[in-house]
Amino acid sequence: MTLIPNSETDAAYIIRNAAGDGKKLALCGGNTRAGFGNSAEPAEMMNSTGLSGIVDYEPAEMVMTVKAGTPVAEIEAALAANRQMMAFEPMDHRGVMGTLGEPTIGGVFAANVSGPRRFVSGAARDSLLGIRFINGRGEAIRAGGRVMKNVTGLDLVKLLAGSHGTLGFLTEVTFRVLPVPQTVETIVISGLDDAAAAKAMAAAMALPVEVSGAAHLPQTVRFRFLGGALPSGEATVLRLEGLAASVSVRAEKLAAVMEAFGPVSRLGLEESQTLWRQIRDVYPYSDGTLKPVWRVSIAPSAGHQLVAALRLETGVDAFYDWQGGLVWMRMEADPEADLLRRYIRALGGGHATLLRASDAVRAGTQAFEPQPDAVAALSARVKQKLDPAGIFCPGKMG
């Protein structure tokens, strides 16, 4: 049975009782990101879909407050009607995870889900201004607020963002939105190997042209994007957004510099929108299989080195977002967690998250990057302060 509270009071009541009885709860929204994290102990499912709806939206203030179980689609539609958007481009995990259902905004923030613009405009957590949540004692807690600048007290908002339902049950979120750019253009540089692409992307990011997306799509995945319409060879893609007059000036400038790296072509508004959505949603690995998929965050210049090192030892396919700092990897067979994490450490650090795998593989693999002892101990103490009885998703992040 799934618990579906339809008010904050109900949610608090359920949690208070669960804490009293020592009953474990698996918290979720639409559960389209089911499978995130370590195999948790069995627990009763509790979702936020009963808490739905836009509470407050002032387009002129660029701030929206919604109940946590509100479908992302509903929010995107309301924003689009005012030509606004969530700048952090939350990814839709259904394709790659093979899940069904309706993604909720609470799930987006609980998993700190961001897309291609993250490396310049910030993650979901950077747009999140305020939250209401129920802690493990069953108390309703408010943190942050609805203004953009707020340093009043400890930033529990950041702590709850990305805590995957292990610290509290989100009931309401307030986040910043931005105007939709007037136009979008993508510069495509063709035929670069991974290392050359890393150099080209770094050069692009050093220019004053405000690139808002920088991805590299090797041969193995290139044909999966835009129905195969990208020019032949590897595709290094750079996105420019903003006022039309400004984008065209910047596109000229960027193209002129990128020509030194390889042949340059351009994509207009609609193709750009499709391409970046496909990159965001990890389209090439939305393949209906259970081959292990990793999401690796690493220094941008190290991404391709990591893949090159792994290729010598195992079957791996990869493509890059965030200037090379976000590596999406699909393993042919074994997830090779130890090998992967050893190389990440050797390349200056970062973290790998196992996004998808069969249950059997999942059971034997740490889904989240294991933390150094002192940090793990500190995190455990923090968890204890929010969820003293340890009832929220035990084991999921530990």
Add this chain to the structure above:
Amino acid sequence: MADTISFLKPREAVLSRRAAIIADLTELLPPECLVHEARELVPFETDAFVSYRRLPLAVALPKTTAQVAAVMKYCHRYGIPVVPRGAGTSLSGGAIPQEDAVVLGLSKMSRILEVDYANRTATVQAGVTNLNISEAVGIDGFFYAPDPSSQLACTIGGNIGMNSGGAHCLKYGVTTNNLLGVKMVLVDGTVIELGGKHLDAAGYDLLGLVCGSEGQLGIVTEAVVRLIAKPEGARPVLFGFDTSEHAGACVADIIGSGIIPVAIEFMDKPAIEICEAFAHAGYPLDVEALLIVEVEGSEAEMDAMLKAIVEIAGRHGVKTVRESQSATEAALIWKGRKSAFGATGRIADYICMDGTVPLGKLSYVLNKTSEIVERFGLRVANVFHAGDGNMHPLILFNANDPEDAARAEEAGNEILKLCVDAGGCLTGEHGVGIEKRDLMRHQYSEADLNQQMAVRYAFDEGWILNPSKVFPLDGRPAA
């Protein structure tokens, strides 16, 4: 000196061991890194919130993370309060010590350790000044975005402690949005690293929690910050309006239009007069409100954006429009604004409030602010970051008159409550410190505050890190 804000009662067990503690610290630190003579302690007795001062027990100025760790481990063992300090520019009293505390100053850790353009990061020690980073990478076409007014003096460690903002955060965000990693010393001397050159945390976002924690969770000794390619140019335009309502509506429209200026600064009539008398920037004296809007980009981009912005201002009955045709004119437009605090200080003592309100409430809060201040028989000038609703009313008073000072404090408190009641918060960028500590219950419920304090306990069970700050002194839960 005002005395309405209290500090924790000094720990007798610490005070009585003063000589022994200093002797022990001498063992842990080189001689030039320890200050304990009464005369030499005076510079550390306050910060930029000068109405309050307390002499610390001693000041440690370590040069390495290992020395910071040794001092922390020692103080933890003996329950000695530790007050971290960067450059001491806090406007909320965040760095004011107390009699039983060791000040842990990071000023000797002021090296830029690495600049990595391929990954657009700088790794710096906590005592590096904010401006130093931008200066070090400027020649190569990069900068570090958060730019608090005190950026010439304030340190990156202090910026992290307070999650500092600045005029340009409308586009680039505040410190927490530009911080990728820290090395930090926990209360017991353990050294941990959070984040790095990669994005987003593995596990809980402790980095996000530490940023803005006002020195209560640990001592940051190194930071990895994000660098951004410098825009080709920046150009301001100045608008004068007959009413602050018109100016406020103009701000909302500019932001709603899809143009994101790097800065939108607001000044009211008293502020215009004060700044003009001081800086002779040619500000119009026949308007009630003035906006400075700055855009960035190439010449062509700035032309396009400014054209659109001027059109919007036209729709809101703008009375004066001054576009800058040259760098000199641009500098002149900024000159008045940038000298606002100094110019105000020349005519009176002042306290600077820092509440943030939703953009739609700007005019309402401005009017109410004037009413409040008048009721206390004082004057106020408003200079603030309008694009993000971060108000900075400067309440003018005479510091030599204790009653005047008390009235200013009281008026300030009422204004901050007004900001909270309007849907905003007590502090947008200066921090709670001691200044707003006792107002925290106005913004947060008991449960909200208890949850924050509980998390604080996870880092510092004995409550020795900057203990008199942020949370009301009464009602702190037991560990």
